[in-house]
Amino acid sequence: MDSWQVRLMKLLLLVSSLASLLLLASAAYKENFRDEWRSIQADYRTQLIRTAHDENARRVAESFPIEQKQLYLRELGGIDRCTTCHLGVENPAMVDAGLPLKTHPGALLKNHPTETFGCTVCHQGEGRAISSAKAHGWYRDGRPVPHVRAPMLRGDAVYTSCGKCHAEIDLYGGEADLFAASDAAAGASSGGAAWRID
Numbered sequence: 001m002d003s004w005q006v007r008l009m010k011l012l013l014l015v016s017s018l019a020s021l022l023l024l025a026s027a028a029y030k031e032n033f034r035d036e037w038r039s040i041q042a043d044y045r046t047q048l049i050r051t052a053h054d055e056n057a058r059r060v061a062e063s064f065p066i067e068q069k070q071l072y073l074r075e076l077g078g079i080d081r082c083t084t085c086h087l088g089v090e091n092p093a094m095v096d097a098g099l100p101l102k103t104h105p106g107a108l109l110k111n112h113p114t115e116t117f118g119c120t121v122c123h124q125g126e127g128r129a130i131s132s133a134k135a136h137g138w139y140r141d142g143r144p145v146p147h148v149r150a151p152m153l154r155g156d157a158v159y160t161s162c163g164k165c166h167a168e169i170d171l172y173g174g175e176a177d178l179f180a181a182s183d184a185a186a187g188a189s190s191g192g193a194a195w196r197i198d
Helices: 003-033 036-051 055-062 132-136 155-164 178-190
Strands: 071-073 078-080
Touching: 036 055
Parallel strands: none
Antiparallel strands: 071 078
16 A cells, blocks of 8 residues: 555544544534523523512522423323423413413313323323424424324313323213223223323
8 A cells, every 4th residue: 555545544534533523522512502492491591580579589590400300200100301391381470471481271280280290191292302393293394203102192182181090980970981991990900000101
């Protein structure tokens, strides 16, 4: 092998190594400093500061940590990271905020607190994901995200999840929701919850 070929090989190795390092550094920067959830949490902190009613509340709002949030749902056997972005679901001060910071509508969380039930139990979606598209299972243009097992339910379809825990009893005392009855039986036979989130 001639010396010019050796120099060319060394140069190609140097360029490809530098390109690889640059690619890894940019991916690390994006993952650790530019993720979508970070800007959402910064917006939430700004709104907390703006709506603070006294100096103490303002100091607490200013110290709001920018970090991934995770709920470990012990009885359901699942993990839910939805509140990484949906921070205001139980905060009455966020009733007029836009999504994803808005307070959860209605009074359902009064009997179904997020610390116990999470979000995916009713809404489905990928509870462990932290990007909007992967967590919801839908791109912004409405196309489904590939390889998402349980895309988030939309609109009134979320009420179809109630049967996972609540069996509907008809006028004659029979269970009208066969899925809830079979899920409850499966949960009783397994000694655990009637359903699980993975």
